[in-house]
Each structure stands twice: as C-alpha cells, then as structure tokens.
Amino acid sequence: MxxxxxxxxxxxxxxxxxxxxxxxxxxxxxxxxxxxxxxxxxxxxxxxxxxLPFLFLFRFILGLVFLYASLGKVLDPQTFAENLLAYRIFSSALVVRYLAVTLPWIEWFCGIFLILGLFVRSVSILASGLLLAFGVAMSSAMIRGLEINCGCFTNAHEVVSSFTLLRDSLFLVMSLVVLFSRVDSFTLQNFIARKKQRSDVLE
CATH class of the missing domain: 1.20.5 (Single alpha-helices involved in coiled-coils or other helix-helix interfaces)
Structure with missing residues (x-):
C-alpha cells in the first residue's frame, strides 16, 4: 500500500x-x-x-501660428526683450537680448518649413520644444502672480492667463500629433522624394 x-x-x-x-x-x-x-x-x-486631411491642417495651422508670432518680434526685438525680462526668469540682460533676436527667427523658419512641409520631423521637434518652454514660462508667471504681457503674438498686449496657457497646450498637442505621425502626403519633401524615385526608375 x-x-x-x-x-x-x-x-x-x-x-x-x-x-x-x-x-x-x-x-x-x-x-x-x-x-x-x-x-x-x-x-x-x-x-x-x-x-487624413486633419494632419495636413494641423501642420499648416501650426506653420501659420509660428509665422504670425514671429513677424512683430522680428521687426521689434526691443519690445520682445522687455516682455522676456518681465517673466523674471533670466537675470542676464545679454541673454535676454540674444533670445529676443534669435527666437523670432527660429519661429519664422519653423513656420515656413511647416507650411511647405520640409524637414517636418525635425521642425516638429523644435516647435514642440518651443511650445513646451513657452508653456512652462507662462505657468511659472501665473504661479508667481505676475500680470505681464505673454509676448505670444507680435507685440500686442495680451496678459498671461489660463486662456493663453490652454491655447499654448492645444498647439503643443497638435505639434506632437504631427511629430509622432507619419509625414502626410501633402508635403514638399514627399513631393521631392516621389519625383526623385520616378527619375531613378526612368534611368
């Protein structure tokens, strides 16, 4: 057993x-x-x-936004420098002057390349970084209770508020969608690539 x-x-x-x-x-x-x-x-x-057409629309709208935002700053960097100083983030006036001159041109190139559809992935990374930095700066100003001009578009007076932060967040989401999606068909870079493929086939 x-x-x-x-x-x-x-x-x-x-x-x-x-x-x-x-x-x-x-x-x-x-x-x-x-x-x-x-x-x-x-x-x-x-x-x-x-x-989908909305991907093209996101890219085109973002391009227009960056292009429009850069124009007044390019023409009047002094006022933009004053807006940057009002955030009380940068202690060096030299850094502020440098940013006041360079940032608008970066925005301008981002706008042009997004509208045309050139270097879409790289430009989307740059645009997302700029929008994130703007959002952090505005959040910091709101937390500290600063009632200042956001310096978002041209040099029109627009106080930092929940609306400006929400708008920036919306643009950031659009930029991230463009970044993490495949490049849409309506871009100049795709047109150039297709043309090159055809010429290679003919040869």
Missing amino acids: GRIAVRQRLCAGQNLLGRVQRLVFRRKPRGERKRKEFLERVVKLAEKLSR
Whole structure:
C-alpha cells in the first residue's frame, strides 16, 4: 500500500508539473502575438493618420501660428526683450537680448518649413520644444502672480492667463500629433522624394 501511495503521489506531481510547464510555454507565444498585433495596429494607425486631411491642417495651422508670432518680434526685438525680462526668469540682460533676436527667427523658419512641409520631423521637434518652454514660462508667471504681457503674438498686449496657457497646450498637442505621425502626403519633401524615385526608375 505504501509503495502504491508513493507512486500515485509521484504521478500526481509529474502531472501537475507538466500542466504548469504547458501553461508557462503557452503564455509566451500569446504574449509575443499580442505584442506583434499591438505593433501592427500602431503602424496601421500611423498609416491611416498620415492619409487624413486633419494632419495636413494641423501642420499648416501650426506653420501659420509660428509665422504670425514671429513677424512683430522680428521687426521689434526691443519690445520682445522687455516682455522676456518681465517673466523674471533670466537675470542676464545679454541673454535676454540674444533670445529676443534669435527666437523670432527660429519661429519664422519653423513656420515656413511647416507650411511647405520640409524637414517636418525635425521642425516638429523644435516647435514642440518651443511650445513646451513657452508653456512652462507662462505657468511659472501665473504661479508667481505676475500680470505681464505673454509676448505670444507680435507685440500686442495680451496678459498671461489660463486662456493663453490652454491655447499654448492645444498647439503643443497638435505639434506632437504631427511629430509622432507619419509625414502626410501633402508635403514638399514627399513631393521631392516621389519625383526623385520616378527619375531613378526612368534611368
């Protein structure tokens, strides 16, 4: 009886071990399949987004926003420098003057390249960084209770508020959508790439 009981326990243990092993080895392929399916869905979604007109609209609107925002600052960097000083972030007047001259031109180039659809990925990274920096600066001013001109568009007086912060956040979301989606079909860089492919085929 004792031997039979031992054998039964050994058999039961082996059966249990076999079940555990089967469960473990079954889970791995399922996990891998799920990961592959998820990645395939992401790729398909990116492809669908790249064909949708709203991606072109996001890029075009952002380009217009940056272009319009740069014009007054390029023409009057002194007023923009005063707006930057009002944030009380930079202690050096030299740094402020440098930013007042360079930032508007960076905005201008971002606007032009976004509208035309050139270097879209790189410009979207730069645009997102600028919008994030503007948002952080405005949040800091609001926390400290500063009632100052945000210096967002041209040199029109517009006090930093929840509205200006919300608007900046909306533009940031649009910029991130453009950044993380495939470049839309209505860009100059895609047109140049297609033209080059055709010429290569003809040769």
